[in-house]
Amino acid sequence: MQVPYYIDLLGTFVFALSGALAAYGKLLYRDLFGISFTAFITAIGGGTLRDITLGVHPLAWVADGNYLIVIFLGVLTAVSFRKTLLRLRKTLFLFDSIGIGLYTILGVQKSLSFGVHPLAAIILGMFSAVFGGVIRDTLVNEIPLIFRKEIYATACLAGAIVFVVMNRFGISANISSITGILVIIAIRIVSVQYRISLPRIED
Amino acid sequence: MQVPYYIDLLGTFVFALSGALAAYGKLLYRDLFGISFTAFITAIGGGTLRDITLGVHPLAWVADGNYLIVIFLGVLTAVSFRKTLLRLRKTLFLFDSIGIGLYTILGVQKSLSFGVHPLAAIILGMFSAVFGGVIRDTLVNEIPLIFRKEIYATACLAGAIVFVVMNRFGISANISSITGILVIIAIRIVSVQYRISLPRIED
Amino acid sequence: MQVPYYIDLLGTFVFALSGALAAYGKLLYRDLFGISFTAFITAIGGGTLRDITLGVHPLAWVADGNYLIVIFLGVLTAVSFRKTLLRLRKTLFLFDSIGIGLYTILGVQKSLSFGVHPLAAIILGMFSAVFGGVIRDTLVNEIPLIFRKEIYATACLAGAIVFVVMNRFGISANISSITGILVIIAIRIVSVQYRISLPRIED
Numbered sequence: 035m036q037v038p039y040y041i042d043l044l045g046t047f048v049f050a051l052s053g054a055l056a057a058y059g060k061l062l063y064r065d066l067f068g069i070s071f072t073a074f075i076t077a078i079g080g081g082t083l084r085d086i087t088l089g090v091h092p093l094a095w096v097a098d099g100n101y102l103i104v105i106f107l108g109v110l111t112a113v114s115f116r117k118t119l120l121r122l123r124k125t126l127f128l129f130d131s132i133g134i135g136l137y138t139i140l141g142v143q144k145s146l147s148f149g150v151h152p153l154a155a156i157i158l159g160m161f162s163a164v165f166g167g168v169i170r171d172t173l174v175n176e177i178p179l180i181f182r183k184e185i186y187a188t189a190c191l192a193g194a195i196v197f198v199v200m201n202r203f204g205i206s207a208n209i210s211s212i213t214g215i216l217v218i219i220a221i222r223i224v225s226v227q228y229r230i231s232l233p234r235i236e237d
Numbered sequence: 238m239q240v241p242y243y244i245d246l247l248g249t250f251v252f253a254l255s256g257a258l259a260a261y262g263k264l265l266y267r268d269l270f271g272i273s274f275t276a277f278i279t280a281i282g283g284g285t286l287r288d289i290t291l292g293v294h295p296l297a298w299v300a301d302g303n304y305l306i307v308i309f310l311g312v313l314t315a316v317s318f319r320k321t322l323l324r325l326r327k328t329l330f331l332f333d334s335i336g337i338g339l340y341t342i343l344g345v346q347k348s349l350s351f352g353v354h355p356l357a358a359i360i361l362g363m364f365s366a367v368f369g370g371v372i373r374d375t376l377v378n379e380i381p382l383i384f385r386k387e388i389y390a391t392a393c394l395a396g397a398i399v400f401v402v403m404n405r406f407g408i409s410a411n412i413s414s415i416t417g418i419l420v421i422i423a424i425r426i427v428s429v430q431y432r433i434s435l436p437r438i439e440d
Numbered sequence: 441m442q443v444p445y446y447i448d449l450l451g452t453f454v455f456a457l458s459g460a461l462a463a464y465g466k467l468l469y470r471d472l473f474g475i476s477f478t479a480f481i482t483a484i485g486g487g488t489l490r491d492i493t494l495g496v497h498p499l500a501w502v503a504d505g506n507y508l509i510v511i512f513l514g515v516l517t518a519v520s521f522r523k524t525l526l527r528l529r530k531t532l533f534l535f536d537s538i539g540i541g542l543y544t545i546l547g548v549q550k551s552l553s554f555g556v557h558p559l560a561a562i563i564l565g566m567f568s569a570v571f572g573g574v575i576r577d578t579l580v581n582e583i584p585l586i587f588r589k590e591i592y593a594t595a596c597l598a599g600a601i602v603f604v605v606m607n608r609f610g611i612s613a614n615i616s617s618i619t620g621i622l623v624i625i626a627i628r629i630v631s632v633q634y635r636i637s638l639p640r641i642e643d
Contacts, residue, residue, distance in 0.1 A: 048592060065435035069382050069392045072359075082290070087488070089497035091292035096361070099354040145305065150498065151505040157480075158502070172375060181474050188473045232471035268638035271587050277563075285493070294495035295556065299564070302557040337444045375578060 042094075043104045048133045050077040050108030053170060058116060066109075073109045077101075079166030084141050084158050088148050115127055127218075134163040135193065135218035138190040139197055139211045145204075146198075156194040163190050185225035185232060193218035245297075245343075246307045251336045253280040253311030256373055261319060275373055276312045280304075282369030287344050291351050298314075303361050330429065331422075337366040338421035341393040342400055342414045349401075359397040366393050388428035388435060396421035448500075448546075449510045454539045456483040456514030459473065459576060470516075479515045485572030488549050490564050494554050507512055534595060534625075540569040541624035544596040545603055545617045552604075561601040569596050591631035591638060599624035604642075 052146040053076025057069045078095050085093050095101035141162030147154035164180050164187050180187040197214030201207065224230065256279025260272045281298050288296050298304035343363030348358035367383050367390050374381040383390040400417030404410065427433065459482025463475045463559040484501050491499050501507035547568030551561035570586050570593050577584040603620030607613065630636065 065437055067394075067435055071383070071390070086289060086492060087502060092351075093290060096290060096348075096353050096357045099356040102354075102356045102360065145502075148498075150502050151508075153505040153508045154502045157508065180477070187477070189475075222570060230474055234470045268640055270597075270638055274586070274593070289492060295554075296493060298562045299493060299551075299556050302559040305557075305559045305563065 043100060045133050046101055047104045047108045048129045050105040051112050052130050054109045054112035070109050074105050076166040076170045077105050079169040080162040083165050083236050084162040096128045109201055131219045131222040135188055135215035137163040138194050139214045142197055151215050152198050156198060160187055160190040160196045185221055185230060189218045189221035192221055246303060247337050248339050249280050249304055250307045250311045251332045253308040254315050255333050257312045257315035261378060270305040273312050277308050279369040279373045280308050282372040283365040286368050310437035334425040335423045337393055338418035340366040341397050341421055342417045345397045345400055355401050362397045363390055363393040388424055388433060392421045395424055447505060451539050451542050452483050452507055453510045453514045454535045457518050458510040460515045460518035460535050476515050480511050482572040482576045483511050485575040486568040489571050490568040494499060537625045537628040540596055541621035543569040544600050544624055545620045548600045548603055557606050565600040566593055566596040591627055591636060595624045595627035598627055
C-alpha cells in the first residue's frame, strides 16, 4: 500500500496534536516551547528511531519541511481548540488508534522493503507507532503509556502479525494493510471499552 | 564560519565541565565514574544525535581521541576547582551561554551543508546544543532543563532563525554566525537577569 | 577472538533473561508484554547503540530473526523458572558478569575493527555491555544501575583497557580477550563480595 504523501502528513498532524494535548495536561510544560517540543517528539520519535535503525537517509522530516509545518499546525490546533478537543475525547481516541494503526503497518512495510527479517519488521512497525510516546513520557518523568494502557502496543503487534501473515499467503498488499490497521483499531476500541488488559503473571 | 578545531574542543570542554558540576550536585553520582559519565553524555549527546540523524560517519569523538581527553580534563577541572567554580556561578553561566550559542550555529551550519531543509536545520542546531543536557537530566530522573529555565532552548531557536534569515539575504557567513551567537547569549542573559519566561498558556 | 555465532546468541539470551527478571520485580510490568519489552531493550539496547554509532547496517537483530527468538526464549525461561532462578541469585550474578565481560570485549574488538580510536573503542565496549540496562532503568523510572552497583561499568572499562593494552603489546587476541573478560568478572565478584564502591568525592 503506497500511502499517499498527504496521508503521511495527516498522521504526523494527528500525533503532534495528541502530543500537544498530553503536554498541556502538565502545568510545567504549558508554554509554547514545551508543548511544541513534546508534540514534535511524539510525532517523529518512532519514525526517526525506525529510519535510523534501518539506515535510511535523509529522514523524512529532515529533508522535507512540510512535516515540521504540519507538526506546528497540530500544536496551534491543540492550543486553540483544546476545550473542544477535550470534550471530543472519544474522537481523539479514535484518531490516536487510527494513527498507531496506520503507522504500524507503514513501519512494517518500510522495514520489509529493506529486506529486514519479518520478526524484526513487526517489532520495528510497533516501535514506529508507539515509541514517540515512550520518549515523551520518559522525558516528562512518567511511566510510558505502553506499560499502562489496556492493550496498547500489543494491539500494534497483533495487527503487524496479521499483515505479515496475510502477505505471506499472497493476499494483496492493500487488503493485508487495511486488515492489519482494522485489527489494531478494533483491539484498541474493545480493550478500552471493556477495560481489558493483558493478564498479570501471578506470583 | 569554519570553526577552528580548537574552538570545537573548547566547547566540548565547557560542556563536560558544566555536566560534571551538575552531577556533583547529586550525592548519588559523586564518584569519579558518575561524574565522568554525566560529563561525557552532556558534552557529546547533542552532537552525536545530530550526526546520527544526518548520517555522518565516523562521529568526531569516535574517530578522534582528543575529544575524550578534553572531556576528562573538564571532569578533572570541575572536581579540582569546584569550590572556585561554584563561586564563579556567573562565569559558568556565561560559558554555558557561549557554549550553546556556538553549538547551535555550528549545528545549523553543519545541517545546511548536508542539504537539509532550513526549518529542520534550525531544529537540529538547537538539539545539538541542548540535548546533551536533556539526556543527562532524564538519566538522573530530573525534569529536563529545557522545560525549566527561563527561555533556554527558545533562545537557541531565535539565534538559529536569525542566522538562517541573514544567510538567505546573502550576508556573509561570519557576520551571520556571530550575530546568531550573540542573539542567543543576549537572550539568555536578559531572561535570567529579569527572570523572563515564556508566557504560560492560561486555562 | 572470533566469537562463535552461538556464543553471541547465548549472551543475548542471558541478557534477556536478566532483563525479564528485573521487570518481573516491578508489579506494573508483570504482564507478558512488559516483561518481553524490558527483556528486549536490555538485550539489544547496548549493541544497537554501538552499531548505530559505528554506522553498521543492518543490525544483527534486524537481519537475523534468531536474536528475537532467543530473546523470547529468555523471557519464557525467566517466567517459567523464576522461583528457581531467584534462588540461584548467585548463578544469575555470575551469568550477568560473564555477559557484560563478553560483550565489553566484543564491543571493543568490533569498534577497533572499524578503525575507531582506542579510547573511543573502550567506551563503546563498555556501552555495549551496560547501556541496555541504562535504557531499561530510565524507562521504568529508576536510577540506572551503573550509578548504583558497586563498581559495575568501571569494571568493564578496566577490562577493556587491559585488552587494548595487551593488544598493543602484540599479545594474541585470544589471550588478550580472555584476560580482559576475566578482569571484568573478577572485579565484579570482588566488589560485590566485599561491598567495594568507588570512593565518593568529599565536599
